[in-house]
Amino acid sequence: MSVHDEGPLLKVMGVTKYFGSRVGCRDVSFDLWPGEVLGIVGESGSGKTTLLSSLSGYLEPSTGTVKYWMGQEGLVDVGRLSDPQRRYLMRTEWGMVRQNPREGLRMRVSAGANVGERLMALGARHYGKIRSEVFKWLDRVEIDLGRVDDSPETFSGGMLQRLQIARNLVTKPRLVLMDEPTGGLDVSVQARLLDLMRSLVSELGLSLIIVTHDLAVVRLLAHRLLVMRNGEVVESGLTDQVLDDPHHAYTQLLVSSVIQP
Amino acid sequence: MEPMIVIDSLRKSFFLHLQGGVTLSVLKKISLEVKAGECLALCGPSGSGKSTLVRLLYANYKARDGKILVRHQGQWVDMVKAELRKVLEIRKLTIGYVSQFLRVIPRIPALDVVMEPLQREGIAAHNARRHAEDMLTRLNIPQRLWGISPTTFSGGEQQRINIARSFIKPYPILLLDEPTAALDATNRRVVVELIQDAKERGAAIVGVFHDEEVRDAVSTCIFEMTFDGGQA
Amino acid sequence: MRKQLVLQPRIKETGLQLIKGYNFAYLDEGTKRMIRRAILKAVAVPGHQVPFGSREMPLPLGWGTGGIQITASLIGPDDILKVIDQGSDDTTNAVSIRRFFTQTTGVRSTEKTWMATLIQTRHRIPETPLRAGQIIIFQVPIPEPLRFLEPRETETRKMHGLSEYGVMYIKLYEDISIHGHIATAYMYPVMVHNRYVASPSPIPRFDNTKMNRMPALQLFGAGREKRIYAIPPYTTVKSLDFEDHPFEIEKWDHCCALCGSGESYLDEIVTDDQGGRLFVCSDTDYCQERRAVGHKGSLPDAVKMAITRVKRGD
Numbered sequence: 151m152s153v154h155d156e157g158p159l160l161k162v163m164g165v166t167k168y169f170g171s172r173v174g175c176r177d178v179s180f181d182l183w184p185g186e187v188l189g190i191v192g193e194s195g196s197g198k199t200t201l202l203s204s205l206s207g208y209l210e211p212s213t214g215t216v217k218y219w220m221g222q223e224g225l226v227d228v229g230r231l232s233d234p235q236r237r238y239l240m241r242t243e244w245g246m247v248r249q250n251p252r253e254g255l256r257m258r259v260s261a262g263a264n265v266g267e268r269l270m271a272l273g274a275r276h277y278g279k280i281r282s283e284v285f286k287w288l289d290r291v292e293i294d295l296g297r298v299d300d301s302p303e304t305f306s307g308g309m310l311q312r313l314q315i316a317r318n319l320v321t322k323p324r325l326v327l328m329d330e331p332t333g334g335l336d337v338s339v340q341a342r343l344l345d346l347m348r349s350l351v352s353e354l355g356l357s358l359i360i361v362t363h364d365l366a367v368v369r370l371l372a373h374r375l376l377v378m379r380n381g382e383v384v385e386s387g388l389t390d391q392v393l394d395d396p397h398h399a400y401t402q403l404l405v406s407s408v409i410q411p
Numbered sequence: 412m413e414p415m416i417v418i419d420s421l422r423k424s425f426f427l428h429l430q431g432g433v434t435l436s437v438l439k440k441i442s443l444e445v446k447a448g449e450c451l452a453l454c455g456p457s458g459s460g461k462s463t464l465v466r467l468l469y470a471n472y473k474a475r476d477g478k479i480l481v482r483h484q485g486q487w488v489d490m491v492k493a494e495l496r497k498v499l500e501i502r503k504l505t506i507g508y509v510s511q512f513l514r515v516i517p518r519i520p521a522l523d524v525v526m527e528p529l530q531r532e533g534i535a536a537h538n539a540r541r542h543a544e545d546m547l548t549r550l551n552i553p554q555r556l557w558g559i560s561p562t563t564f565s566g567g568e569q570q571r572i573n574i575a576r577s578f579i580k581p582y583p584i585l586l587l588d589e590p591t592a593a594l595d596a597t598n599r600r601v602v603v604e605l606i607q608d609a610k611e612r613g614a615a616i617v618g619v620f621h622d623e624e625v626r627d628a629v630s631t632c633i634f635e636m637t638f639d640g641g642q643a
Numbered sequence: 644m645r646k647q648l649v650l651q652p653r654i655k656e657t658g659l660q661l662i663k664g665y666n667f668a669y670l671d672e673g674t675k676r677m678i679r680r681a682i683l684k685a686v687a688v689p690g691h692q693v694p695f696g697s698r699e700m701p702l703p704l705g706w707g708t709g710g711i712q713i714t715a716s717l718i719g720p721d722d723i724l725k726v727i728d729q730g731s732d733d734t735t736n737a738v739s740i741r742r743f744f745t746q747t748t749g750v751r752s753t754e755k756t757w758m759a760t761l762i763q764t765r766h767r768i769p770e771t772p773l774r775a776g777q778i779i780i781f782q783v784p785i786p787e788p789l790r791f792l793e794p795r796e797t798e799t800r801k802m803h804g805l806s807e808y809g810v811m812y813i814k815l816y817e818d819i820s821i822h823g824h825i826a827t828a829y830m831y832p833v834m835v836h837n838r839y840v841a842s843p844s845p846i847p848r849f850d851n852t853k854m855n856r857m858p859a860l861q862l863f864g865a866g867r868e869k870r871i872y873a874i875p876p877y878t879t880v881k882s883l884d885f886e887d888h889p890f891e892i893e894k895w896d897h898c899c900a901l902c903g904s905g906e907s908y909l910d911e912i913v914t915d916d917q918g919g920r921l922f923v924c925s926d927t928d929y930c931q932e933r934r935a936v937g938h939k940g941s942l943p944d945a946v947k948m949a950i951t952r953v954k955r956g957d
Binding site for chain 1: 429473
């Protein structure tokens, strides 16, 4: 994938999603550049997960556009892609890490098969080469190589999450969407995962969109922050600026509510 | 020497929704200029907005009125109005910041924390490591601590990691907020040396120095601030 | 494959009457037309599964009703029918199905592959190469090759539509990682005409190579699952594999004990309680033809007679 410097990787313009008369998210706009990490924070019901689903194509936005930079074609309207094109995109240039790793993995095949699947889906037909890519990525996410043929049913929560990351990264995506990636994990496991994500971002020049309710996660990982409440973006800016100098009442509430150990 | 920082009529207030809508006015119309090779010491009583001013320079706080111009790669950029990407670029290449607190990510060894600003620019790991080791040695951080995460360090040790990280790269602009607060005399002297070196190579420095001895040793000019956030 | 020594009464096929009161080949003409339409569609899109209105047949589901319905919709008075099961003309299923067609059509049947116009088969392709103009009809239990990894029909249809066959390779990958080689012995998935992945039915992988560019028409019927698919003559059929683990067929250390063939698919027959065994051709007609022209295996004649009688069902 070529390096590109001419404009944002992702352009989100006025994305709105209604569920009947209920607002999921309203009029969300932002640009995302290569190598940037955007955090989207808010409490339950803030619309952040709806937004993520609208971006990934899992839900179709009621209005608004999502444009993604695709090489020679420039910025392409993701909503106008055909089903096969979108599925291809989700399998190559985009990654999706779900809160519950069991939903993002095939639990009935081995860890190695999980990591190699995208390669095989894209036409890789040399077992030896697939296998060495699998080893490389398992190693990169710090999963013991001896577990390559084990079923993910035998993995801990943190390992499952790292396996999910490896599964997504094997095709070197440029954009990864993450939904509460540290949810439900022990604190030390969270630390390890966040550390991994940081180094992957800087090593691979990944762009990330992380949806979370955990301010510590965004403080650590995100360059920029969107604060959502009741489906709307109430504040946005550099992460440290939003957290240290919150302007909106809700942001101030959020920041002051965090219990410092 | 050419000016590197120009602040014009800067104001800053905080509106605290949670305290019944109280407005806290911290800075009232500040203007100043710092040239390359100068070290401007912000002085004034507690509450006069010294730290706030430093944070505004780093865009850690957001101002609404006034201008904060910094010289970035030969151009003037107004931090108040600049695009976020530009601010991130300025922080990466032009402005180094020693804050009062070191925010540490667990698991990252001290050496890596110090190396990071160099590696971000693409400097090879082994070179970056050498510079980091020199810096840590200079700041009297014992070698046995180099491979450990600073989360377990004492306040003074953490402060020195903070300093190492900001001085390892020759930033054109340095912002120092109480850089010697937790340090003993030996290390205070090291920091003074580092600041002198930086001045000599042409860095423009804005600092808050509680320690009068340090302030007298490094500053080339004093900026007095009043208790209500104005300039004297 | 083991076959036990079982005594079976020989069924006398001479003297069977055409059963009155049934339409030719049991199915009504409307049903035959519906099935032929499905077959045409299937032939037009090689390897693609076409749904059809599978009928109640006088055999339980799982006993070849799909294959029977295809045969019934195609068979005409001038056809010559061969029915085999596991390569043999004389096992229970083959006999029942052949009798069904004889009774409902009066059409001639044969054991000779070269003579047949329609060949209905379960689990094997005859060793004798088929010619243009012949039709081979396979009985298929599970037509969907992706079913084992994806239980949802909605999803598998999408996968076929979008050529998303990564999961098939997962299965092969897992085989190699566990066994060191691709372990699938039968029902080995194939890519038809470079477009659709299909199940060749539960034939041994040995037979997969015969499917490639076969001059005869290959039809596949699944009665319980209600699907028909087809491979037109001279279509490319390639077994899925990896570049560094290419597709391989089974090999034996033995030759057929009866006719001496070293090239056919061999059945293993247990001869006594002391572990004695011998290997004979699974395709009985092929074996007989070879012996008729003088080929011999390593077995003494008396034992040969006994084996032949067993395979004939005496």
